[in-house]
Amino acid sequence: MISRAILFCLAVGVCAAGKAGIVRPCYFSDRKCIADNLRANSKCKPVIKGALPNKYTLQNVRFEAPFFNASFIDRTLTIRNHNKCKISEFFFNVPGDTAVLSVDCPYLDLESDRTLIQHTSKKEDSKYNYHIRGEYPLIRLTTNLKHADKLNLCSAFVFGDVTALPIFKVDPLDKPTKNFLSHDLTVLNVFERETFFYRAPYLMRKYINSYICNFGCN
Ligand SMILES: *[C@@H]1O[C@H](CO)[C@@H](O)[C@H](O)[C@H]1NC(C)=O
Numbered sequence: 374m375i376s377r378a379i380l381f382c383l384a385v386g387v388c389a390a391g392k393a394g395i396v397r398p399c400y401f402s403d404r405k406c407i408a409d410n411l412r413a414n415s416k417c418k419p420v421i422k423g424a425l426p427n428k429y430t431l432q433n434v435r436f437e438a439p440f441f442n443a444s445f446i447d448r449t450l451t452i453r454n455h456n457k458c459k460i461s462e463f464f465f466n467v468p469g470d471t472a473v474l475s476v477d478c479p480y481l482d483l484e485s486d487r488t489l490i491q492h493t494s495k496k497e498d499s500k501y502n503y504h505i506r507g508e509y510p511l512i513r514l515t516t517n518l519k520h521a522d523k524l525n526l527c528s529a530f531v532f533g534d535v536t537a538l539p540i541f542k543v544d545p546l547d548k549p550t551k552n553f554l555s556h557d558l559t560v561l562n563v564f565e566r567e568t569f570f571y572r573a574p575y576l577m578r579k580y581i582n583s584y585i586c587n588f589g590c591n
Pocket residue numbers: 440441442
């Protein structure tokens with residue numbers, strides 16, 4: 374049970390009144406309060422970096438797009454503005470024994486040299502290469518941490534909501550890719566949702582572990 378969270382809430386005295394059993398113990402800007410509440414109910418450590426670079430690069434990040442029968446590998450993925458994310462929701466549902474945490478990431482900017490692997494039944498995969506840079510007006514990450522006395526961000530599902538489509542630019546790296554790439558953007562929203570299904574846990578963990586409380590996973 375999460376009684377420790379409520380005690381904390383009373384002590385701090387900033388609980389927002391809400392529906393029965395819903396307790397908001399912290400202002401969303403109060404990282405220390407959020408960290409203290411998470412710590413009281415989990416094994417996360419207060420050993421945090423307190424910062425993320427404005428821009429950093431990852432190698433070989435793979436994600437899947439089942440609707441498109443495709444896999445993707447971001448061979449070099451540069452992430453900008455991850456440090457601009459902010460906590461946008463944090464509450465405990467006391468009877469439901471669940472904590473809900475949301476993080477809003479404005480202007481998230483992803484740039485990558487990407488390989489698209491197209492799958493077709495009974496055929497060898499086709500591969501295409503392009504450079505892409507996209508800026509997302511707002512990515513909203515939400516996780517439900519169950520059994521709120523032993524919250525574990527490392528094993529929790531994270532929902533990545535692409536609240537608006539990105540502004541992006543694609544440069545095919547060769548002729549076959551140029552011919553292959555679709556100019557039909559009607560299902561771009563499907564692609565972005567599938568993409569962020571894979572990216573959301575990483576983005577959430579890296580942010581929370583760096584700024585709030587360290588659950589010890591990437
Ligand atoms: C994925 O493959 C299935 C089966 O071949 C096909 O019906 C479907 O149109 C493909 N999806 C896309 C987005 O091309």
